[in-house]
Amino acid sequence: MTQAIPHVLTIAGSDSGGGAGIQADLKTFSALGAYGASVITALTAQNTRGVTAIHTPEPAFITAQLDAVFDDIRIDAVKIGMLANAGIAHAVAEALRRYRPKHVVLDTVMISKSNHALLAPDAVAAVRDELLPLATLLTPNLPEAAALLGEAAATDEAAMIRQGEALRALGARAVLMKGGHLASTDSPDWLIQESGTLRLGGPRVPVKNTHGTGCTLSSAIAALVAQRSDLASAVADAKVYLTGALEQSDRLDVGHGVGPVHHFHRWW
Template sequence: MTPIALTIAGSDSGGGAGIQADLKAFSALGVYGASAITAITAQNTQGVTAVQDINLDILGAQITAVLDDLAVNAIKIGMLSSPEIIGVVAKKLNEFKHPIVLDPVMVAKSGDTLLQDSAIDALKSKLLPMATVLTPNLPEAAKLLNATEAATKDETLAQGHALLAMGAQAVFMKGGHASGAICTDYLVTQDGITEFSAPRVDTKNTHGTGCTLSSAIAAELAKGQNLSNAVRNAHQYLQRAILRADELQIGSGHGPVHHFHNVWTS
């Protein structure tokens, strides 16, 4: 069977993040990608200039259409801007029995807000308990917990355990917003903690890194990998995509990572 992954997320007109990044990552990793668009953003490498949420009925119809016909092996959830959108997604996925990767997208690389404050409680109560793995960066983890952003390893792990206690099966705490020459992420599960480290890359072209990582994890899960191997493979894929990002000349702000670094060079 062809492995299939579904992304439920916003559209990035600049192509570096959102469903565009998700579908690129799926394809680069040998997985067929389907999508359900939650919002349309007018966006480029410099920022977000407009956001329009998708009609709730159309959003639900997209998810139903995909799941009724395609044998989806894993789902990645990204930008969900309102409580109403979160409610539709949660209802449509209530019977889904395969892995769900939840990326709590809150702020774009440019600093623009993508998740309404009123939607945070809905995300925590309706979707977080459905997540096979939650993939927050440090600011997102702090916001979900209404806490100060973690500044040390101990604080990061404590917040990971706190999010785990809220219902997710696993939490992948991303260290991209931390400091230091080495970037370390932590996979926190009931069975323990696994560290994933790599040298921090000096580049401004990191637009869509969170979307790409979570969709890469979903792709690996769709191929049948267990969670630990899925995260390891996705982490390695993203690191190579960041290392090769400067080969691309896209826009004048935060450019995208190179999703197809193994296929073509600029």
Template sequence: MIANVLTIAGSDPSGGAGIQADLKTFSALGSYGCAVLTALTAQNTRGVVGVEVVAPSFVRQQIDAVFDDLRIDAVKIGMLANAGIVGEVAACLQHWRPKWIVLDPVMVAKSGHHLLDTAAVQSLRDRLLPLATLATPNLPEAATLLDEPVPADWRGMVRLADLWRTRFGTALLLKGGHLTGGESPDLLATGLDRHRFDATRIETRSTHGTGCTLSAAIAALLPQSPDLPAAVAAAKRYLTGAIAASDRLVVGHGHGPVHHFHQLWQTKE
């Protein structure tokens, strides 16, 4: 059965991140994509220049409309903007209880534009994280949620994951892209189990939407996979291929998008 996967996130009109990246990822990985918009952004590959936030009540109306009619097998959550939206999303998920929830706590865009206000951080901790199957923060996001320094190495990542287990209990995929050096390891912590995913850092400017794409890939693959580590491993392979193939695209003058359909589009080299 083809999985129906819902993304709850903001829109990126340049197509590389947010709702657009999620829907491309769902389709590339054989899932049917649905979308609930939390915010409209004015952005491109060079950065975010404006945000219009959707009313929390209308976010809830969108979610209820989808769940009332469609079988939803997994949910990916991205940009939520403010505490009102966080609260409505949490209430809806408590009511509808989807099997898989992947939470990407989007806080700051690569351009430095804040995508989650300060008041919403505590709501994210208290209301949404307990509902998540998996959270996929980068190092600064995880450090902010735990009120801890940003780790500088693998040992620091393990320490942060241990604190996460004690504080939140939910499974964690801690992304190591902010570490320096040639490697970019990710740490999956599920209870007392730890899994390390190594990847060679690819030298490219096309990194727009990588976090959105990875969390969307996990959400699309969870209904198709035997367990969480298998879904994460497959999602990592997909993203690595999408980054490696990004130079086939010529999109924008800043940080370009990854190639979501690198496995499907036939191109002449």
């Protein structure tokens, strides 16, 4: 007997070390009961210590991958991660306008955990102007939100809310401002929607293995929003899943640098 499960597409870069990017997204989809498809926007030579090289396909090949997936597979939600450059961002935006998926979670990946640039400077405007208006949910950390707005990064929750509202005014239906960069004992996020703002508190988990946290959260939201009637519950449960993946990350012994979170902590 066939089982009806949501189909979720990740459009992102590949992490050869397996902890972030496409690899983290597909693991997260599987852990949360979704079938994962992928469009690879960049190949990174990467491990737990950092990124050593990046290769980007031509935008036409990104379009070919997108057409191949959408022409054959029902897609219930899309997660967008690393886009690398303006040409790729434009190709993705064109495809989304053509195929009109119901849910689009846009994770504005700009800098790797090891501080390697993953988005060309000229691509920031393309992401802001072309992709942000297509997003069901935008999930920036504080430096990314600041870069999109051309402002200094928020240093308190009031500034987080203000910047989130400014980003939503640029076209995104909702914005999740991630507070991991705040100098605070917890790690609060703020969900800004037309209906109002919602504070989603969470503990700051003191672990070494944090590689792929942003990718994992955005892909968890994409997997869950395809199965829920409201965005807020999908975001809240995605945060619970990520907290567990962080708390159990020391059960994994991967590499010699910043290791990955434990995507299958509930089952292993």
